[in-house]
Amino acid sequence: MTAVAADRIASAAQARSVATRLAEEFAVGASERDRDRVLPHAEIARLSASGLLAITVPAEFGGADLPPSVVADVVRTLAVADPNIAQIPHSHFVYVNLLRLAGSAEQRQRYFAQLLDGARIANAQSERGGATVAEIATTVRPIGHRFRIDGTKYYCTGSLFADLLAVLTRLDDPEGNAGLAAGEYIAYLPTDTPGVRIVDDWNALGQRTTGSGTVEFDDVVVERSQLVARSGAVNAPTGYGAFAQLLHAAIDTGIARGAFSAATEFVRSKSRPWFEAGVQRAIDDPLLIQRFGELSVAVVAAEATLAAAGAAVxxxxxxxRSGRLSALDRADSTVLKLAGETTNSTAVDAVTDASLAVATAKVLADRAANEVSAALFEVGGTRSAAGDLNLDHFWRNARTHTLHDPVRWKYQHIGRALLHEIAPPLHGVI
Structure with missing residues (x-):
């Protein structure tokens, strides 16, 4: 595990202050790291040591137990400075949340202690070759009293910086030897587990330094205590998916603000006015003033909607947390159906509201990040396209990260909820 002396963060104010300080540090050299694909190992080590990666550890285990809105604000702040660094711990926070929702007492005690000491989690979940992204070929099979994992994962963001991999697997146990329910399981594996191979082959046009390459699993042996059933988080109204999507929206919102700030600074200091404007300075061009007003509205709207979505989550x-019912209570409770599950109606309403609020935030963040990062060149003029400036890294990062999941489906879920009163599904991606 990463050997760091991690600080302990105790409040939302402290978390925001630390994030702001780190963002100022990370902004220095961010463009150069992107251009030359210099992986931010030192920066991620500082992020771990700051204690920010442990802010969602429950209070009963010694953590600050900060709410999703604070985590989103921390991620947004980091993304303004360097969206690569902001994306690296995305899966970390998601899989800490999975432990909180579905891990056993022993698992939470073990892994939360590691997180408080600065440990980092990365995902190993996406695959290629299936009919859809939802199909999982990587299997976990019982072998005696242990389990074996075989498969290959792609887009494993943060894996080059991680201590633990959260590996999405499908239980392959037709004889029922393991005594586990059928379904998907997350295996928490130390990155130095025999049979694990992390490949530095990420070559996307943007988010170049996120360490989102390939991870291969060949006859990897794990214990039962390393497996967490995913159903505990995604088959009930827990807000698991809304939380994960909120952080994606935070990254895009941060990119939009970063691009807007860069555009403002460039036009103020380097751009020349168009001759037809009849002004001496670019900032006095009435058409540029109009365009900056439009871009400002897009960024501020994304930020405000992100804050509203954070409050909903x-x-x-x-x-x-407060409405979880025992099996006996559940039998007598008011229930309704959400994506085929029978659940407490209060929790359903809250999660439905959160998912729709986050879907709205995701749409506006996607739009702002792509529009503003492209408009940077529109308002900056020919000089802004100089290769050595690398201003295109804002657009490349926006275009790459917003491919994570299509916003066209966000519109669908929002429309169905309004017109047909159909709650969004529980699949962890809304």
Missing amino acids: DRAVESD
Whole structure:
């Protein structure tokens, strides 16, 4: 595990202050790291040592237990400075949340202690070759009292910096030898586990330094205590998907703000006015003033909607925590159907509201990040396209990260909820 002396963060104010300080540090050299694909190992080590990666550890285990809205604000702040660094811990926070929702007491005790000491989690979940992204070929099979994992994962963001991999697997146990329910399991594996091979082959046009390459698993042996059933988080109204999507929206919103700030600075200091404007300075061109007003509205709207979505996810998480029912209570409770599951209606309402609020935030963040990062050149003029300036890294990062999941489906879920009163599905991606 990473050997760091991690600080302990105790409040939302402290988390925001630390994030702001680190963002100022990370902004220095961010463009050069992107251009030359210099992996931010030192920066990620500082992020771990700051204690920010442990801010969602529950209070009962010694953590700050900060709500999703604060995590989103931290991620947004980092993304303004360097969206690569902001994306690297995305899966970390998601799989800490999975442990909170579905891990056993022993698993939470073990892994939360490591997180408080600065450990980092990365995902190993996406695959290629299936009919859709939802099909999982990587299997976990019982072998005696242990399990074996075989398969290959792609887009494993943060894997080059991680101590633990959260590996999405499908249980392959037709004889029922393991005594586990059928379904998907997350295996928490130390990155130095025999049979694990992390490949530095990420070559996308943007988000170049996120370490999102390939991870191969060949006869990897794990213990039962390393497996967590994913169903505990995604088959109930827990806000698991809304939280994960909120952080994606935070990254895109941060990119939009970063691109807007760069555009403002460039036009103020380097751009020349168009001759037809009849002004001495570019900033006095009335058409540029108009365009900057439009771009500002897009960025501020994304930021405001992100904040509103964060508050909605906070309410969903709190509703889930306070409203979890025992099996006996559940039998007598008011229930309704959400994506085929029978659940407490208060929690359903809160999670539905959160998912729709996050879907709205995701749409506006996607739009702002792509529009503003492209408009940077429109308002900056020919000089802004100089290769040595690398201003295109804002657009490349926006275009790459917003491919994570299509916003066209966000519109669908919002429309169905309004017209047909159909709650969004529980699949972890809304």
